[in-house]
Amino acid sequence: MLPFPQEKIARIFKQIDQAVAAGVDRVAAFDADGTLWDTDVGENFLQFKIAKKLLPNLRADAWEYYRDVYVRETPVALVWLAQIMKDVPLETVRAWARDAFATLQPPPFFPFMKELVAYLKSRDVAVYCVTASVRWAVEPAAAAIGIPPENVIGIRTKIRDGIITDEAEGHITWREGKVTGLLEATGRKLPFLAAGNTMGDLALLDSAKRIRIANLGAPPGHFNRETEDALLAVAKSRGWHYHSYRP
Numbered sequence: 001m002l003p004f005p006q007e008k009i010a011r012i013f014k015q016i017d018q019a020v021a022a023g024v025d026r027v028a029a030f031d032a033d034g035t036l037w038d039t040d041v042g043e044n045f046l047q048f049k050i051a052k053k054l055l056p057n058l059r060a061d062a063w064e065y066y067r068d069v070y071v072r073e074t075p076v077a078l079v080w081l082a083q084i085m086k087d088v089p090l091e092t093v094r095a096w097a098r099d100a101f102a103t104l105q106p107p108p109f110f111p112f113m114k115e116l117v118a119y120l121k122s123r124d125v126a127v128y129c130v131t132a133s134v135r136w137a138v139e140p141a142a143a144a145i146g147i148p149p150e151n152v153i154g155i156r157t158k159i160r161d162g163i164i165t166d167e168a169e170g171h172i173t174w175r176e177g178k179v180t181g182l183l184e185a186t187g188r189k190l191p192f193l194a195a196g197n198t199m200g201d202l203a204l205l206d207s208a209k210r211i212r213i214a215n216l217g218a219p220p221g222h223f224n225r226e227t228e229d230a231l232l233a234v235a236k237s238r239g240w241h242y243h244s245y246r247p
Contacts, residue, residue, distance in 0.1 A: 001038075001217075001245045004112035012211065012241055013119055016193065019210045020123050024192040028120050029182050029204055030113070030147075031196040032131035032138050032154075034224060038108040038217050038245075041101065041141045042133025046081060048100035058084055074132075075172045082134045082157045083166040090159055093136050101140040109145055110215060110245070113195070117146045120193070128153060128191070130182050130204060132174040153181045178204040198227040202234065214242035 020026065033040040049055055050062055059065060062084070070077035085093050101107075120127050128151045129142045135154030142152045158167040171181040178201065182191065194201075194208035195215050205212045214235035218224040228244075235242035 002243075002247070004110070004215075004243045004245075008241060008243065009112060009115070012116070012213065015211050016119065016123060016125075019192050020125070024209060025186075025189040026123070026125040027128065027186050027189050027191045028125050028193040029128045029130050029178075029191040029208070030117070030194070031178070031198075031201045031204060032129050032142065032152075033133060034197040034217060034228075035195055035201070035215050036109065036113045036117075036129065036145055037141060038110060039104060040133070041104075042081065042131070042137045044104065045097055045100045045134070045137035048103065049096065052096075054096060055084055055088075075174060078132055078134075078155050078172060078174060079157070079168050081137075082155050082164070082168075085164045086157075086166040088164050089162050090136070090164055091162065093164060094139065097137050098140045100137070101144070104141075107141070107144055110217065112243075113215060114145050116195075121146060125193075126186070127151060128182060128185060130154070130173055130178045132172075132178070132200065151185070153178075153185050175200055176203045179207045182207070197231065198224055199230050199234075200227065202231065205231075205240070212238075212240040214240055216242065216244040217246060219246045 030036055127147050129147045131138045131154040135152050135156045139149040139152050154173050156169050158165045158169045171177045173181040190207050192209045193211040194205045195213040196205050197216050214231050216228045218228045
């Protein structure tokens with residue numbers, strides 16, 4: 001894996017300091033899977049539940065069904081990942097999510113992303129993770145990289161008396177919905193810095209007032225490679241920061 005170049009890191013840190021000194025709203029936003037870490041935590045959580053047989057009523061072809069619907073109707077698939085946990089206590093799901101994340105050893109964080117989150121927090125910047133995955137699946141990974149659970153914005157369903165329902169709640173945090181969800185969480189404040197890895201993050205990156213980072217890790221043949229290459233082309237054409245960890 002090709003490390004994020006030190007000269008680029010220094011340039012980004014300098015721009016952060018300049019932005020803070022200029023009085024920007026101290027908000028930064030990151031996509032989760034493929035941006036902060038080199039895996040899909042949301043999909044890992046689904047596979048964990050399948051392997052452990054944690055949801056007795058889950059259809060036998062759950063993984064294949066999810067991938068098929070994701071290709072055809074992505075928002076439907078994203079909400080379905082939350083809906084399948086209907087009638088399970090939220091705290092149980094959060095415990096499952098912690099256990100699922102613990103299977104990823106060593107934790108697959110991109111080193112620079114972890115360093116960047118820490119640097120932003122040292123400058124009193126509120127750091128948000130905006131994910132198209134189920135919020136509860138991502139919370140443990142976000143916490144481990146320094147982003148508190150309350151700053152994780154993702155897919156969710158309504159909770160009643162501590163129990164998950166199958167009624168969708170909030171925004172579909174995918175594409176333009178990532179910005180909508182972020183604005184709701186920040187009191188309408190746009191980020192001055194945003195990072196993402198696919199064209200699904202383009203709206204989030206466009207929303208950033210000063211600093212945009214395309215952080216790309218998909219290897220050749222990976223299903224995200226084409227959309228990462230498309231975002232790389234956008235980043236180059238617009239003068240954004242970018243780095244590809246793999247040739």
